[in-house]
Amino acid sequence: MKNIKSKKTNVNPIKIFGTTNGINIVESPIKAKILSILEEEDRSGAEIVKLTGKSKATISAHMHDLVEMGIVNSKPNPADGRSKLFYIKSKSIGDFSRENEFKKEMDTYITENVVYSSDPFEFFRFIFRTIRVALMEEGFNIDPILHNAGIKVGLAYYNKLQNEEIEIMIDNIAHFWKENKLGNIKVEKLEPLTLRAYDCFECEDLPKIGKSACAFDSGILEALFSTHYSEKVDVKEIKCFAKGDDYCCFTVNKNLKY
Structure with a gap:
């Protein structure tokens, strides 16, 4: 089994998901922990058991509930035909934590x-x-809502910003950012594509919360580059004003199916 690492948090927030059956609010700390794990990447049942520290029977019961709620689904595990991978199939709307x-x-x-x-x-x-x-x-x-809104904006503006040459497309995006006072985009490197954003509209004036806060910008970039490459890209914000950094920085990785 691969090395398993997961982000550690002291509080498991209440998770809010939109499914085909309506809004589902997940208050169970164990279910919230499972969903936090699956938000990072797809996991097998054995991996979820190890990461949560709960028994196989307990996790099986919670996974059954999450599937019934329409939040989680499973697929064959390409690395092990005897097991399956669980993944989140519904749209995350946000979460709520009782601790500020x-x-x-x-x-x-x-x-x-x-x-x-x-x-x-x-x-x-x-x-x-x-x-x-x-x-x-x-x-x-409300980061999931902002991210989804960013994706819609990116899709709407793609035809205006797109170009077969990636360098020209990046220049178009930088001009769009500056023209609409979203900030100033600079290329750090092309492989993997890494973009810096100075004077960031989304987060520059937010309190220092110790984590990345540019979900809207990430959504725009995800939509633009996913469409450009005709494959799903993963946009990660590795630096952010809200974390105490001097600028925001995004990496664009082509590692997911479109």
């Missing part, structure tokens, strides 16, 4: 960034931030 990730900063945030702004664009920019910070303070993570 940072202290309340709303009053200072509004005073410094909204009240003294005279630029209409800056006003709406900071209103967007204020709404997001308010949700974050209440424990709501």
Whole structure:
């Protein structure tokens, strides 16, 4: 079996998924842990048992529930014909944690960034931030919604930005970013494609939450490059202002089926 690693968190948030049968809210800590594991990558039952530290019978019961809820499905394991891989088949809407990730900063945030702004664009920019910070303070993570919205924007603008030459397409994307005041895109390297974003609209003024926060930007880039390469790409934000970095940085990896 391959080496198994998973992100460690102290709190398993309530997960919210949209399925063909409607909205499903997952409050069980064990189910939330399983879904967090599957959000990272597809896993076999044995891997889920090892990562959760629960018994095979317990995990089997929870997996059965998640399949019945329409959130999880399974497929044959190409590495082992005797087992199957579980994966999330429904759309993640967000999650809710009862523990705030940072202290309340709303009053200072509004005073410094909204009240003294005279630029209409800056006003709406900071209103967007204020709404997001308010949700974050209440424990709501809407990154999946922002990511899906970014994908829709990327698909809508692809024909305007696309070019057979990847360097020209990147230049078009950089111009689009700057023209719409999303930030300034710079190429760090082409293999794997790594893009830096300075003056990031999405996260530059957010509180330092210790994790990447540019789900909307990631969605745009995912849609643009997936369509360009005619295969599913994986966009990872490896640096972010919200993590305390000096700029945001995205890697584009062609490692998934389209």
